Amino acid sequence: GDRKTIELCGRKISEDDWTNITPRILDHIGRNIYLQKNHPLSILRQKIIDYFYSNYLGHRGTPVFSVYETLSPLVTTVQNFDSLLIEKDHPSRRKSDCYYIDRDHLLRAHMTAHQAELIKSGLDRFLMIGDVYRRDEIDATHYPVFHQVDAVRLFTGTELHGDRWGSNGKSLFGNGTRTHDCQECHDEMSVKLVEMDLKTCLMGLTRSLFGKGISHRWTETYFPFTHPSWELEIDFNGEWMEVLGCGVVEQSILKKAGASDRIGWAFGLGLERLAMLLFNIPDIRLFWSKDSGFLSQFKEGTITKYKPISQFPQCINDISFWLPNDKFSANDFYDLVRVIGGDIVEQVSLVDEFTHPKSGKKSHCYRIVYRHMEKTLTQEEVNAIHSKIEKNASETLGVIVR
Ligand code: PHE
Incomplete structure (x- = not known):
C-alpha cells in the first residue's frame, strides 16, 4: 500500500496502527540541549560525570566509568521493555504513555533501554546519558522530552569482598527463595555490600550537588529490572522530593547479557527536576529556550541562580x-x-x-x-x-x- 514512512535517526519506518509520534516531538530529536555548552542541563550533566571520574579512579588514575551520551533515542520494544523484564501488559508500554514510531519502535522512555546491550558488550561500569520521551500531563515540571542519567556498576566476587573470601569457595550466589530484600539466586551478605556501595555512591553524588547539609531518605519501591529497589528523596524546603530510582540488577538480565558471574547495581535520575532546583529555574519549558536572555545567564562549571527576565501575563x-x-x-x-x-x-x-x-x-x-x-x-x-x-x-x- 502507500503507507506513510517516517524518517528519523537515519532510518525509515512505515507507519502502522501503533504510530502516535507527532511532528512536534520529531522536531526535538537531535537538538541535544544536554550537550550544548553553557546550557544548565549540560552543566549538571558535567558535574555528575566529574563526580564519577574523580571518585572512581583505576590504578593508573584513569576514570573507571565509561560515559555513553550519544546513543540513538530510537529504540525497539525489546530494548525499552523486554530486555528489562517488563511484562507484556505492563502499563508503561501503553500507547497512551509512549511515542511509538510503529509497533516495534519507539522513542526510548528511559535510558535503562540501553543497559542490557552495554553489559553484553563487556562493560562493568558505565553511565548512559540522553534524551527520553514520555506522553504526560502538561505543567511547569512536565515536558514530553526530558533527560536522564543512568548508571550500572557490576562486581566480581573479589571486587566486592576483596581477599577476605580468598579461595574458600564462598560465592556471590546462593539458592534460596526470593525475599523482600534478596533475589532467590543471591547471597544475602553480597547483596548488602552492593546496597551499601550503591547508597554511598548516590549520597556522595547528592552531597556534591546540594552540599553536605542535605537531608535525605530512602524509600522502598518496585522496578521490574531491579530487586531490591529504592527511591532517594531529598528534603527541599520542607518537601520530600523524589530524585532517583535504583536497585540491585535482576540477575536474569546479567545472565542473558553474559555476565552471570557478577552482581551489580543500577540507578536512573532525571536531570530537569534537579536542574530546576539547583538553578532556580521555575518552568521546564525554559530549558528549550533559544533566547539569549536565558542562555547567557549560565556558564559551564558553575551553578548559579536564574534571574527571571520578566514574567509575561497569562x-x-x-x-x-x-x-x-x-x-x-x-x-x-x-x-x-x-x-x-x-x-x-x-x-x-x-x-x-x-x-x-x-x-x-x-x-x-x-x-x-x-x-x-x-x-x-x-x-x-x-x-x-x-x-x-x-x-x-x-x-x-x-x-x-x-
Ligand atoms: N528507568 C527508571 C525510571 O525511568 C529508573 C531506574 C534505572 C531505576 C535503573 C532502577 C534502575 O524511572
Whole structure:
C-alpha cells in the first residue's frame, strides 16, 4: 500500500496502527540541549560525570566509568521493555504513555533501554546519558522530552569482598527463595555490600550537588529490572522530593547479557527536576529556550541562580466537550494541544467532568493556560490558537465541543 514512512535517526519506518509520534516531538530529536555548552542541563550533566571520574579512579588514575551520551533515542520494544523484564501488559508500554514510531519502535522512555546491550558488550561500569520521551500531563515540571542519567556498576566476587573470601569457595550466589530484600539466586551478605556501595555512591553524588547539609531518605519501591529497589528523596524546603530510582540488577538480565558471574547495581535520575532546583529555574519549558536572555545567564562549571527576565501575563481559556462513546485518553488531548499550541501552552488541567443524567454522555472541561516565555500574547493570538485546538479536537478525537 502507500503507507506513510517516517524518517528519523537515519532510518525509515512505515507507519502502522501503533504510530502516535507527532511532528512536534520529531522536531526535538537531535537538538541535544544536554550537550550544548553553557546550557544548565549540560552543566549538571558535567558535574555528575566529574563526580564519577574523580571518585572512581583505576590504578593508573584513569576514570573507571565509561560515559555513553550519544546513543540513538530510537529504540525497539525489546530494548525499552523486554530486555528489562517488563511484562507484556505492563502499563508503561501503553500507547497512551509512549511515542511509538510503529509497533516495534519507539522513542526510548528511559535510558535503562540501553543497559542490557552495554553489559553484553563487556562493560562493568558505565553511565548512559540522553534524551527520553514520555506522553504526560502538561505543567511547569512536565515536558514530553526530558533527560536522564543512568548508571550500572557490576562486581566480581573479589571486587566486592576483596581477599577476605580468598579461595574458600564462598560465592556471590546462593539458592534460596526470593525475599523482600534478596533475589532467590543471591547471597544475602553480597547483596548488602552492593546496597551499601550503591547508597554511598548516590549520597556522595547528592552531597556534591546540594552540599553536605542535605537531608535525605530512602524509600522502598518496585522496578521490574531491579530487586531490591529504592527511591532517594531529598528534603527541599520542607518537601520530600523524589530524585532517583535504583536497585540491585535482576540477575536474569546479567545472565542473558553474559555476565552471570557478577552482581551489580543500577540507578536512573532525571536531570530537569534537579536542574530546576539547583538553578532556580521555575518552568521546564525554559530549558528549550533559544533566547539569549536565558542562555547567557549560565556558564559551564558553575551553578548559579536564574534571574527571571520578566514574567509575561497569562491568558486562560477553557474548552468543554462531550467525550466520544469509545475510548478517550486525556494524553491524546494533551498531545493535540502541544502540536497546535507548542511551547506557549504553560498548563492544561481537567477542571470539571460530569455525566449527563439522561443520555449518560460524559463531558470534560479543560483549562488551558497560555503564556509566551519571551513576549506578551494578545487575546487575538490566543483565540486563534484556541479555536484551532477546538476544531482539531472535534476532527481527530471524536469529541463534540460544547
Ligand atoms: N528507568 C527508571 C525510571 O525511568 C529508573 C531506574 C534505572 C531505576 C535503573 C532502577 C534502575 O524511572
